[in-house]
Amino acid sequence: MVVNALRRILEALGHRVTKRIWRLGFAARFLFATLLHSGTALKRFHLTIREIYFTGVLSLIIILVSGLFVGMVLGLQGYDTLQRYGSTEALGILVALSLVRELGPVVSALLFASRAGSAITAEIGLMKATEQLSAMEMMAVNPIARVVAPRFWAGVISMPLLAALFSAMGIFGGYLVGVQLIGVDAGSFWSQMQASVDFREDIVNGVIKSFVFGVIVSWIAVFEGYDSDPTAEGVSGATTRTVVTSSLAILFADFILTAFMFRG
Amino acid sequence: MAWPRRAGPALLLESRGQKKQDMDDNPLIRLTDVNFAYDRRPILTGINMVIPRGKVVAIMGLSGCGKTTTLRLIGGQLKPSSGKVEVDGQVVHELDSDGLYELRRRMGMLFQFGALFTDMSVYDNIAFQMREHTDLPEELIHDMVMMKLHAVGLRGAARLMPSELSGGMARRVALARAIALDPMLIMYDEPFAGLDPISLSIVGELIRKLNDALGTSSIVVTHDVQESLKIVDYVYFVSAGKIVAEGTAEQIKHSTEPYVHQFVWGEPDGPVNFHYPTTRPYGEEMLSGPGRKQVWW
Numbered sequence: 121m122v123v124n125a126l127r128r129i130l131e132a133l134g135h136r137v138t139k140r141i142w143r144l145g146f147a148a149r150f151l152f153a154t155l156l157h158s159g160t161a162l163k164r165f166h167l168t169i170r171e172i173y174f175t176g177v178l179s180l181i182i183i184l185v186s187g188l189f190v191g192m193v194l195g196l197q198g199y200d201t202l203q204r205y206g207s208t209e210a211l212g213i214l215v216a217l218s219l220v221r222e223l224g225p226v227v228s229a230l231l232f233a234s235r236a237g238s239a240i241t242a243e244i245g246l247m248k249a250t251e252q253l254s255a256m257e258m259m260a261v262n263p264i265a266r267v268v269a270p271r272f273w274a275g276v277i278s279m280p281l282l283a284a285l286f287s288a289m290g291i292f293g294g295y296l297v298g299v300q301l302i303g304v305d306a307g308s309f310w311s312q313m314q315a316s317v318d319f320r321e322d323i324v325n326g327v328i329k330s331f332v333f334g335v336i337v338s339w340i341a342v343f344e345g346y347d348s349d350p351t352a353e354g355v356s357g358a359t360t361r362t363v364v365t366s367s368l369a370i371l372f373a374d375f376i377l378t379a380f381m382f383r384g
Numbered sequence: 385m386a387w388p389r390r391a392g393p394a395l396l397l398e399s400r401g402q403k404k405q406d407m408d409d410n411p412l413i414r415l416t417d418v419n420f421a422y423d424r425r426p427i428l429t430g431i432n433m434v435i436p437r438g439k440v441v442a443i444m445g446l447s448g449c450g451k452t453t454t455l456r457l458i459g460g461q462l463k464p465s466s467g468k469v470e471v472d473g474q475v476v477h478e479l480d481s482d483g484l485y486e487l488r489r490r491m492g493m494l495f496q497f498g499a500l501f502t503d504m505s506v507y508d509n510i511a512f513q514m515r516e517h518t519d520l521p522e523e524l525i526h527d528m529v530m531m532k533l534h535a536v537g538l539r540g541a542a543r544l545m546p547s548e549l550s551g552g553m554a555r556r557v558a559l560a561r562a563i564a565l566d567p568m569l570i571m572y573d574e575p576f577a578g579l580d581p582i583s584l585s586i587v588g589e590l591i592r593k594l595n596d597a598l599g600t601s602s603i604v605v606t607h608d609v610q611e612s613l614k615i616v617d618y619v620y621f622v623s624a625g626k627i628v629a630e631g632t633a634e635q636i637k638h639s640t641e642p643y644v645h646q647f648v649w650g651e652p653d654g655p656v657n658f659h660y661p662t663t664r665p666y667g668e669e670m671l672s673g674p675g676r677k678q679v680w681w
Contacts, residue, residue, distance in 0.1 A: 246502075247502075250497065250499060250502070251495045251496070251497070251499035252499050252500075252501055252502070254461065254495065254499065255493070255495055255499035255501075256501075257461065257488075258459055258461070258488055258491065258493040259488065259489075259512070259513050259516070260485040260486070260488040260489045260513075260516075260517065261512075261513070261516050261517075262485075266516075
């Protein structure tokens with residue numbers, strides 16, 4: 121009796137694990153197929169530009185507003201901490217490095233996954249549910265080349281740009297609070313920032329991070345949409361999975377990248 | 385060329401004569417002993433079917449009997465477990481990806497609910513294939529799109545979005561899209577589902593007229609007997625994954641075969657059961673439902 125119950129538990133566990141590994145393998149093959157069929161998206165670039173508008177441009181409001189408030193909070197918190205050590209003039213460095221190295225890429229990627237990633241999954245999932253993808257296949261048009269690849273590349277291109285805008289807006293928010301509101305010296309704020317932020321070490325690494333996050337979010341979003349069950353429940357489940365999986369993947373990848381980039 | 389042998393007790397309704405000979409000679413599509421199963425669940429068993437050139441052929445049967453699966457096998461979206469699916473002399477499931485896409489360029493398909501691209505206007509939906517597969521200038525594409533829309537009576541709806549169309553209009557736009565590149569074969573998956581009587585009649589008439597005007601062949605998968613019998617040349621009846629009867633529209637109408645008779649006249653009693661098969665008697669089911677005490681005496 122006990123042996124049977126144990127066997128059933130192990131079987132269920134094994135089934136779940138193999139199912140996930142199989143799905144991961146399918147996702148890897150799907151990414152490979154997307155890259156292989158990217159010719160259309162890059163040759164007929166207007167297809168990708170259209171998707172950049174939907175995923176990138178329409179995400180601007182949430183990215184800019186969030187960036188501003190994150191920068192303002194950093195200004196307040198940073199000033200509070202730095203004044204204990206009498207180094208409030210270093211506020212510019214604190215705000216800039218926090219945003220460019222870490223918060224800019226990570227927070228904008230999390231927002232991008234919620235705003236654009238979920239939209240991409242829902243759109244592709246609904247196209248599948250309403251047989252639009254099948255119709256495309258029957259018209260001898262590869263849906264991976266025509267639908268998936270432009271959305272994937274739009275996400276990859278948009279993400280670093282959005283992260284840069286997030287960081288710029290955050291720095292402006294930090295300036296507003298630190299210099300305009302609290303009264304930190306504007307010269308110290310900007311000059312210390314200029315002197316301490318390294319282009320290759322900080323900015324380029326931040327851009328690399330946001331590029332990697334762009335690949336991760338776009339990959340998960342297009343895959344979940346394409347692999348969703350063609351039902352209302354299936355599409356809603358896929359949309360939720362996109363946000364949850366992307367967010368966890370971003371945080372995990374951020375730790376790995378940070379460990380390699382900023383080892384000191 | 386011999387008429388393919390059929391596995392199982394299928395009924396051949398028509399007298400063996402000229403009609404059969406016509407259908408056998410150089411058909412556009414030939415399915416030979418086709419079997420198909422999802423995992424281990426058989427969907428189609430020993431299907432033998434011939435679709436001649438220039439004809440409208442219906443595949444009829446109850447929902448879930450394997451009609452749409454047959455279309456998907458012909459379109460190469462599914463591969464048979466065994467048997468052979470030939471379209472225009474090519475074995476569909478043996479084609480590589482390029483060969484399959486090449487073949488599909490000569491096919492059109494109308495999906496059950498139209499499957500129009502919701503982010504494109506009616507015009508762009510019809511122009512889609514022309515832009516994807518040809519290098520035609522935009523002026524010529526415009527003229528071709530308008531001709532297709534005129535053929536289905538919707539030239540005035542070119543700038544509308546799919547969300548602004550009624551069910552019947554969407555089906556006609558999908559029909560115009562299916563004939564965009566003048567295919568050799570048009571497949572219709574439940575073209576009459578959910579249409580009002582007027583739209584239904586218009587769509588039916590269009591299927592026949594377009595088939596004759598374009599010189600294509602058409603396969604209509606449907607369970608709308610009365611409308612389809614008005615327009616088709618030949619009918620295959622599928623039940624539980626097997627062809628159980630076939631014949632011309634007239635022969636089907638006057639058939640005395642119990643299954644065909646029940647289906648054509650929509651009779652509640654006959655060989656087709658209303659109830660899904662179960663091994664448990666009704667009384668037992670009612671007495672042992674959740675929350676009920678077992679009747680032990």
